[in-house]
Amino acid sequence: MSAELSHRLIVGVGNAGVAVLDLLAMEEPGFKGFLAVNNDPESLAGTVVRDCLSVPAGDPADGFLAIDEEFGKAVAGASSVVLCGGLGGETASFLLPALAIHAKSNGITVAACVGMPFSFEGKRRTELAETALGKLHAVCDAVAFIGNERLSGGTPSTTAVGEAFALADRTLLSCTRALHGMFSTSGPVRITRADLKNVLGVPGAKILFGSGSASGSNRLHEALEEALSSPLLIQHGKTTPGSALLGVKTVLLLLHGPSDLSFAEVQTAVSGIERIAGDKCQIKTGVLATLPVGSPLTLSIIASSGAGTQIAKASEAPASEVLPQTITTQTPESSTSTTFTEGEVPQPIRKTAKPSTFSARQSSPSKQTQGTLDLDTYQRGRFDKSEPTIVAGEDLDVPTFLRKGIKLSPPRRS
Amino acid sequence: MSSDQIFVGLEIGTTKICVVVAEGRSEDQISILGVGETPSRGIRKGEIIDMGTATECVREAILDAEEKTNVEIGNVWVAISGGHLRSLNNRGIHVLSHPRQIEQDDLDQVQINAKEIAIPPQNIFLHTILQSYHLDGNRNVIDPLESEGMQLEADFHIVHGMKTRIHNTLRCVESLKLEIEDVVLGSLASAQVIVTQHQKDLGVLVVDIGGGTTDYLIYQDGAVRHSGVLALGGDHITNDISVGLKLPIARAEALKIQEGSATDPVDSHGGVITLKNDPGFLGCEIDRRSLETIIHCRVREIFELIRDDIARNGGDLIGLLGAGVVITGGTARLPGIADVASAVLDQTVQVTTARNVGGPLQTFENPQYSTAIGLTKYARLVTRDLRPVGLLDRISRGFGGIFGRRER
DSSP: OOSOOOSEEEEEEHHHHHHHHHHHHHHOTTOOOEEEEESOHHHHHHOOOSOEEEOOSSOHHHHHHHHHHHHHHHHTTOSEEEEEEEBTBHHHHHHHHHHHHHHHHTTOEEEEEEEEOOGGGOHHHHHHHHHHHHHHHHHOSEEEEEEHHHHTTTOGGGSOHHHHHHHHHHHHHHHHHHHHHHHHOOSSSOOOHHHHHHHHOSTTOEEEEEEEEEOSTTHHHHHHHHHHTSGGGSOTTOOSTTGGGTTOSEEEEEEEEETTOOHHHHHHHHHHHHHHHOTTOEEEEEEEEEEOTTSOEEEEEEEEESOOSHHHHHHHSOHHHHSOGGGTTOOOOOTTSSOOOTTOOOOSOTTTSOHHHHHHHHHOTTOOOOOOOOOOSSOOGGGTTSOOOEETTEETTSOHHHHTTOOOOOOEEO | OOGGGEEEEEEEOSSEEEEEEEEEOSTTOEEEEEEEEEEOOSEETTEESOHHHHHHHHHHHHHHHHHHHOOOOOEEEEEEOOTTOEEEEEEEEEEEEEEEEOOHHHHHHHHHHHTOSOOOTTEEEEEEEEEEEEETTEEEESOOTTOEEEEEEEEEEEEEEEHHHHHHHHHHHHTTTOEEEEEEEHHHHHHHHHSOHHHHHHOEEEEEEOSSOEEEEEEETTEEEEEEEESOSHHHHHHHHHHHTTOOHHHHHHHHHHHOOOSOGGGOOOOEEEEOOBTTBOOEEEEHHHHHHHHHHHHHHHHHHHHHHHHHHHSSTGGGOSSOEEEESGGGGSTTHHHHHHHHHTSOEEEOOOOSOBSOHHHHTSGGGHHHHHHHHHHHHHGGGOOOOOHHHHHHHTSOTTTTTTOO
16 A cells, blocks of 8 residues: 555545546546555456555455555545445445545545446345445535436436446546545635535435536536536426526535636636526535646536435434444544544544534534625626627626726716 | 529528518629518527527518518528537548549539538538639649549538527528528628629638627638637627616617717717616716727727637738728628728728629618628529529538538
């Protein structure tokens, strides 16, 4: 195991998780914070990820105990961990919550991005997945789960099996990348952990996710259009892009792209989403303009709506039931020596977190400290609701004299 | 008069919908019989945003034209514009198995080969306009048909756009039980009547500034070298005035038409414009220099964008223009616009209306009608020796299929 690991870690668990890591590693060859965990030696032999933890085959609980120490070393010093994988199988359904608890007990912010099985994969897998998801909700700060059934529009019979799985994998990849990107945002326009928790910390809520990527002069519009056309952002029975966003309270928006990403493009993205979601929707924007000029712009939208009952029940279960039996005896390390910011109280395991603090945080998600982006600086007038004319990143619907900062003498009322 | 000599041009513009009915005359000439028009609704930046309302407006304009000309309109030529349109130049190469006379099929094949390029999956080809042929290294062959050769190459200017948006325009027209003869790039239509073949040979930049879009096309050596569409036009000027001087849109539009000027405010005489009280509007006094600043900034920017786009895609084409720049379209009536264009493009600039057409003077003296009149002239030129092909065939071929050889 290499001791040199990034402060932000992405852990891929099981075959699906390792496959996602492989794709991410190819996109971002320089990034060192990948960790592959699997009990399939073939999958680990074929991965391009450098840091791997091989779980012995057999009982997953025994397997976890075997890698427990090494995993602890791997995540030591990390500020955030994003776990990804597909729930439903014995390995990932056990390991994902177990690893989440372990990381959480080290005071690390933990997010999970998991895929739920299709209904045609059988009841047993669905049950396993739902139990594991409940456990994840109990320990993780943010959980994004991709309902594969929703991806295929609820009619998997008409979709080719290979295509359905490929779409599920792509969505899992984009969502993991978006979560990781949101953790990486910094500066004045960023998404805080509190934001992520508000949106993705509600057990059983349906996750609305879309991502789009484009380059060229109209990149923002094209990326936004693609993101809004994602099946998870279209309300069941409707065809309007982004229709599922109508009425949601908070939307997380991540713009990850080249360093020439302009203010006007950020503004256009925000107003484009606002137009669909309604004025009352709070849009938390994060900008990660770190790529070289000419790279494609990726726009990711995450929101949640409604609250499920079945999964909520699972997460309400007593902590002793939530925790995998093999590690209930573990005591979290000092929770004061963590890297939390903005007054967050870590919530590693319910047993040790202060119950009053926890419930207060859960019930008042609107207490935000992040400032909002001032969008009234520019006026688009009659073009406010029309498709923007963007050339070289500049919104040309905004009057030229305003963009050039030319002062005019105001009209005098007679 | 036989009905096949009647051509109807339909321009679904952002400001107005215009239907020109013209009669074909000998020697590629046309004579305008009448114009039907109606103010546009449901159209923004040259594209339909409200199908029902836009269709109703088109119906009104068609009825108006039928009433004025006493012609029952069944077939129309439709102009298309919008910020989604893109263009590029590409060369098609067709190598024969052995040296022989070039046939029509070879010309078709080289055009098909030229379209073997990657355009976005949601786009379709609108035009494939021939620039020049090369036969066995012999450059700029005017007509290779029946010449003997082995390797035929041809340069084309290709225009493509988003399928769904082009289809929206078609659907709007077809819902009125009108048959569409073809869809034509707006600036290509305008160019047919505002510049002469001589100007095309010398090199000319055609700029059609309408309400919602600015379409431009550059000719050199008689062939189209570059084209583009900016989703910017007179509506933006009105909006800028409305935002800058805090006026309602209708007031801003009236002020632009009555007092607007694109003149550089440095040369302005200044002064005050008084707007009177109206129901719902409190009168005010406006500094003329402010109005001119707003308009000048926008107009200048439009020409700068055109200049930069041509420089990016066509190199020093503007510097090589022998016949300068020609401006048309509704916004071309703005005083001082030619001076701004001249300063930015460093070329002689003239504001032009349709020429070499017969009919009522007031029709072709108005630059607003250039595109619709141009459509009828284009139709006249293209249908001289056209074999009948259904619209569906043309859609499947991406529109460029049958006209590639003839568009000049």
